[in-house]
Amino acid sequence: MVVVMKLSAREDEVAMVRQRLEQSGFQVHFIHGVKRLVMGAVGEGGETAGTLGLEALPGVEKVVPIMKPYKLVSLEARGEGSQVPVREAVFGGGKLAVIAGPCAVEGREQLLEAAVQVKKAGAGLLRGGAFKPRTSPYSFQGLQNEALRLLAEVSAETGLPTVTEVIDEASLDLALEYVDMVQIGARNMQNFSLLRLAGRASKPVILKRGLSATVEEWLMAAEYIVSEGNDQVVLCERGIRTFENATRNTLDLSAVPLVKSLSHLPVIVDPSHATGARRLVGPMARAAVAAGADGLLIEVHPDPARALSDGPQSLTPAEFSALMKEIRAVAAAVGRHA
Ligand code: PEP
Numbered sequence: 001m002v003v004v005m006k007l008s009a010r011e012d013e014v015a016m017v018r019q020r021l022e023q024s025g026f027q028v029h030f031i032h033g034v035k036r037l038v039m040g041a042v043g044e045g046g047e048t049a050g051t052l053g054l055e056a057l058p059g060v061e062k063v064v065p066i067m068k069p070y071k072l073v074s075l076e077a078r079g080e081g082s083q084v085p086v087r088e089a090v091f092g093g094g095k096l097a098v099i100a101g102p103c104a105v106e107g108r109e110q111l112l113e114a115a116v117q118v119k120k121a122g123a124g125l126l127r128g129g130a131f132k133p134r135t136s137p138y139s140f141q142g143l144q145n146e147a148l149r150l151l152a153e154v155s156a157e158t159g160l161p162t163v164t165e166v167i168d169e170a171s172l173d174l175a176l177e178y179v180d181m182v183q184i185g186a187r188n189m190q191n192f193s194l195l196r197l198a199g200r201a202s203k204p205v206i207l208k209r210g211l212s213a214t215v216e217e218w219l220m221a222a223e224y225i226v227s228e229g230n231d232q233v234v235l236c237e238r239g240i241r242t243f244e245n246a247t248r249n250t251l252d253l254s255a256v257p258l259v260k261s262l263s264h265l266p267v268i269v270d271p272s273h274a275t276g277a278r279r280l281v282g283p284m285a286r287a288a289v290a291a292g293a294d295g296l297l298i299e300v301h302p303d304p305a306r307a308l309s310d311g312p313q314s315l316t317p318a319e320f321s322a323l324m325k326e327i328r329a330v331a332a333a334v335g336r337h338a
């Protein structure tokens, strides 16, 4: 359940509600909305909202039971969409957050060139894989520590905040020292120990949808992160596995408005991994913005033909720049800006 406190609620009133909840076996999470304090009560408290008599306590505006299995990430927990700031970029709110950059960091020159170009085109964040979870153990696995150092260096030169994928505890700990935001990839969406660790981190997390995850499983994965105390979570739809093999995955765009009606978390779309094909990235990026996505994640490489991973889906800087112009027009048509 969530307990919505009155605007006028005093500290001692908040403390009393918290005590009542904790005595009944609930864990209490404070959710600071724009105006009000909301207390999320989760766990196996056993008692229903009604029997606790919370509504009669001073300072309490209302008690809302949450019937869904995910609680803290549910829209009811906040009543409005949340915002996740990453330095100057913000996920959620009126402006789209566009993450762009190469699939993998391959070297200083490649990353700097990509960063300068995507920034010029209007991207707000730079991506670059350091630890690549590849299908084959013989494929390029990423430059790892060296890639993290390069991301930090290029970020300092360009001013762009950075995002990289983490795959385990060691890569998470290391990435947190070098980048502004970490990503949990599709293959790790249900790596519950990694989700918990990311939930204890002090930096924002992108949680990609698993290859065959339902929307509910995806939201439950996000709940793992938020229940550990980190509410800075951005969901990323990146296509799911279906019988269709003409595209790399099947982009589930209906998940965007659906998830936004179920959860307060910002939702972005990755048309690059969703389609696997450069010529489909632009149309799906435009459609994602029209569908209400809070941002995009797009792979851009200075020389896609020579990319060490995901070249066929990577845009050239010129293609990305042209796409950003189209995205601005679509965003304006749906009351956003990019
Ligand atoms: C990526 O963003 O580099 C990536 C590997 O994506 P996904 O986890 O969606 O496959």
Ligand code: MN
Residues within 6 Å of the ligand: 103, 104, 273, 299, 309, 310
């Ligand atoms: Mn990739």
